[in-house]
Amino acid sequence: MFSIVIPSWNNLAYLKLCVESIRKHSRFEHEILVHLNDGSDGSLEWVKSQGIKYTQTDKNVGICLSVNHLMAQAKHEWLLYMNDDMVAAPGWDTAFIAATESVNTDLAMFFGTLIQPENGGNDVIIKQDFGGSPADFDEAKFLKSYLDDGRGDKEGGASQPTLVHKKWWAMVGGYSIEFSPGMSSDDDLMMKFWVAGCRNFRIVGGSRFYHFGCKSTGRIKHNLGGRVFVMKWGVTHLEFHRLYLPSLRKPDGGNSPGNPHNFVRGSLLGKIRRLRYTLKSNYPLQDIEAWDALPGRAKWNEGN
Template sequence: MTPMISQFSIIIPTWNNLPYLKLCIESIRKNSYQKHQIIVYANEGIDGTIEWIKNQRDIEFLSSEKNAGICVAVNSCRALVKAPYIVYMNDDMYVCPNWDWELHKSIEEIGHDRFMLSSTLIEPRAVKNSNYISIVKDFGDNTNSFREDDLLKSYNELHKNDWCGASWPPSVVSTRVWDIVGGYSIEFSPGMYSDPDFSMKLWKYGVRIFKGIGKSKVYHFQSKSTGKVKKNNGNEMFLFKWSISAKVFYIYFLQMGKDYHGPLKDNVKIPFNKRLGNTLKRTYRNLVFNSSL
């Protein structure tokens, strides 16, 4: 491999999750092909997170006294970004060796910056969601039970083809394109359905490459922060904003989960669904008359 100039600024929002954050950053340090800028947004940080970050020379950070949510966190960190590409990563992830090199190779092959790439997740449990793509292999579901050595010995044997529908972290977009679409939409705070919303904004801009990289692997401990937060009704918010459901967007626009064979097509055909129209009307009533949304 030819050495490359660091091109990723990695943004990691965290919320009182210090053991996972430490493991995540340590994996970036030792398993990345190139040294990258690391930016952490510490929500509250009452578990010692801020004190720990201050003692790390290679981490830049912002913080808030209360949980600001994913959208505010990642948008705030944009001010510190120095690289041409932004990686958004969760704090409960562990990157496998050369995860970044595989992303870099794909970027070079594409030849322009109108894309969204995602690494392929390895997770300890299957998710009951037809739109979700991951390799199911249990190497532990918390930092205490994590079998790091076993993962490092076998991650290369866990095969996954490149796939369509990149939409969630670890995700990569160019800083230029991030700025054009305006980052993550804060109306989706604290963050439920902000991923498909961001992808839709990319689609509206003209991005047609939403590619998951099979050889870029990242272990995910699964929802160690989102389980603590009071969730927004992102499904209805997405439907009201874009007039289609996130599920329809994933299946018919992004071709979620299918093997990747090139850029997606513009002529998207959505089967007629009368129930979708009725759901949109109900969503409008909920958003207008329910002040909690």
């Protein structure tokens, strides 16, 4: 069984549908933990009525802090982070379980396969339209058609839902709060797993989720995640996806001493970007608003 962590920011209708889909379409009974940013839209009363373990802050503290706090309280070994604007399809959990059992290590990252009304040209995402909000979500059509695209597993990285082992989440330090409120925190997490020796990154074709798309991120001022990433690692996040993760498909699986991407090496583009950002007048990297949500500036509550 998994511990499923879900951050939510006044998205009650989405949160209800998300949790309902997990309960309806799971083979096993998983632990669900929710962090409520604010929660003044009725979300707090609802999670209490459902007996869901939750944490709450009086303001939006962002993804990094929300997820880290929930992960620390999870009781199961495998941890799944998903967003409240996602709907789980039947078989999502058995496909993930099969993936974890197919490797001889717990140092792995698994990702669900997303279905969205629009995929923005990203061929990792399946383009199917089952509605733009919970109010017009066509559940019957979704349950009939979510497997129409017959793709299987694919090596590489994606965004949420993300499944990792609790031990390795703790080992790499979870989400890095310098990426608060969260832009590029996923790229950074994958790089940290890479540095820790992870060579098992897989998008699981049978674990599917409908995603309404960016219902919270569209309401916040974004941190400069790409800039933070290159200053930290010496390569751009695009180079990580184009050069590091594809090396998994080489005969050596990304592990031989001769593989130039066996560890992080600063790239020419990375060096140019770092110099440029260092010289920019608006350095340091974060807008001060991104740091207003740190724990010392918000009241934390926990329940159940």
